[in-house]
Amino acid sequence: MNKVKINKVDGNKKRNEILPSLVNALKSDLGPDLKEIEVKDVRIGLAYTGVLLQDNYGGVACTPLYEFSGCPALGFSGFLKGKTADKMLELALSENTLEAAVGIATANALSHMLRDIKPENFPPSNIDILDLIKPEDRVAMIGYFGPLVPKILKITNKLTILEKREIESPDIRTLSSEKAREILPGSDVIILSASTLANRTFDELISLRGAAREVVLLGPSAPLYPAPFFE
Structure with a gap:
């Protein structure tokens, strides 16, 4: 066995x-x-x-x-x-x-x-992720959340998507996920796919957040239990 x-x-x-x-x-x-x-x-x-x-x-x-x-x-x-x-x-x-x-x-x-x-x-929250983004913000998205992209672009055009797959769109800047070390430290808002928990990249990526004002863990894999993520 x-x-x-x-x-x-x-x-x-x-x-x-x-x-x-x-x-x-x-x-x-x-x-x-x-x-x-x-x-x-x-x-x-x-x-x-x-x-x-x-x-x-x-x-x-x-x-x-x-x-x-x-x-x-x-x-x-x-x-x-x-x-x-x-x-x-x-x-x-x-x-x-x-x-x-x-x-x-x-x-x-x-x-x-x-x-x-x-x-x-489990303190409740009514915060919408879009309310966290300002027009001058540089937003980094780890993983492609298609429905969210056009809504973010209505607020700021400084959106960079880091994704393993190729995303064909003239409206968005898409880079390989290997560019995280270059992009994340200079970002104001980071949207992080919760799939990074299973593929064991979460800890490395969160260490690159620099002075980011907001870091959002997004997706169905994200645990509801908040305490460990704020310690």
Whole structure:
């Protein structure tokens, strides 16, 4: 049986990374009950991965198929359905990005559950992302959010999209995601795809934010649990 390679949470560097922080925070808040929460269903699709827990709490994450040159495989055998949430949550720390997606979807499902248990940990917000952008702002978008692009361009024309895929549009400036080191430090607003959690680029990208006034984590993979992202 293949084993999942898990990043240990020892040492200052690991403690400062977002996924170990998220996993540890959920473990702390849910306590021993985490080992009693059953996974009812797991679906790994071409676009998204979904996890359903008991009491119909669900979560999704982006399926990072673009990270693989061939047919991807999970690094373990057996069934995911019927496992307990504590084991599934640990997959968020796997270096296999497909396994990490399952773990992040589990974290999102647990976040939904925790919101009902401890609503005080989930302060509501009515802020619209467009309200954070000023006409003079330089906006960097990591990942292409098509419906959002024309709305941003109505506010500022200083929008740069960093994307692995080629985006053909004469109205937008699109660069390879490898240009992040050049673009992010000089940006006022950074819109970061939550798929960076599964492909393990979040920590590096957030370290390049420079003096950015606003950093927004966007997309269905983004956990509802806010605390680890503001520590």
